[in-house]
Amino acid sequence: MTRPGEEEVVANLAGQAGGADGISIExxxxxxxxxxxxxxxxxxxxxxxxPNGQFLAVVGASGCGKTTILNMAAGLVRPVSGRVRVGGKDVVKPLRDTGYMFARDGLLPWRSALKNVEVGLEHRGVPKAERRERALKMLDIVGLSGFGDSYPAQLSQGMRQRVAIARTLAINPATLLMDEPFAALDAQTKLALQAEFLKIWEKDRQTVMFVTHDLAEAVSMADRVIVLTSRPGRIHAEFEIDLPRPRDPAEIRFDEGYLRQLDQVWHALKEAEERAG
Ligand SMILES: Nc1ncnc2c1ncn2[C@@H]1O[C@H](COP(=O)(O)OP(=O)(O)OP(=O)(O)O)[C@@H](O)[C@H]1O
Ligand SMILES: [Mg+2]
Known part of the structure; x- marks a missing residue:
């Protein structure tokens, strides 16, 4: 058994006192x-x-600082002022249990799909047999069992993004940072991957910060949507999306409640951009 370090005890106390778990941008x-x-x-x-287990979507005009916020939560950029905490602790370097996913799949072309899924596990020193087992399971979950030996160039863009999802989830992240993860996909593949990702997320409920320009994607997937103003980014509006789960982004498109919330977010974004001139 290991004794918790002083830092951990302090972080736990902070968590209990202020609900500092999840992601906190201060x-x-x-x-x-x-x-x-x-x-x-x-x-x-x-x-x-x-809060822990919430799926937050962030929308806002190009250049308003969305990726910068994600980079701060990922420990890649330090804020000039203020504080960024994940799991109750100040983020001073990339955290082991935070997954980061982008529009670009970022797969290594010289590695098979299976070996790509194993990358994060290798970095974390997971033994080979366990690594292989976890990677195979993740490929199966994203519907790619049988494609482990294929190289990225042999896969479609949708399949490559599925591999990227498997790679991100293989490290068993408590926190997921997603920067327009489905932006490079055609409309049909996008809907399929949104649905598949939601299915996985609705089981595991990682804390998610999801940046997108696609308002339908934000409203159909998230628990809450934040609308930022144009640069410099500030919070313009915030919406709780109280649609029932499980959700299917393809099915929900015709739901009245969904359309109403989509309309509200759309107007808020328009207003935020108009105000910025
Ligand atoms: N490393 C950097 N050095 C200098 N300027 C930067 C750097 N990273 C971002 N910027 C600038 O900061 C602003 C915000 O960038 P950021 O990438 O966070 O915007 P964004 O909201 O993600 O935009 P988009 O929707 O186009 O992805 C932009 O004006 C960008 O040019
Ligand atoms: Mg960006």
């Missing part, structure tokens, strides 16, 4: 340096949290 401001020696203000005083 008064975060950020600017990047520009080539002419100036700086560009990207985020202005943004605060929100994603």
């Amino acid at each position: 008064k975060v401001g950020h600017a990047f340096p520009t080539k002419d020696g100036g700086s560009i203000l990207v985020l202005g005083d943004v605060s929100f949290s994603v």
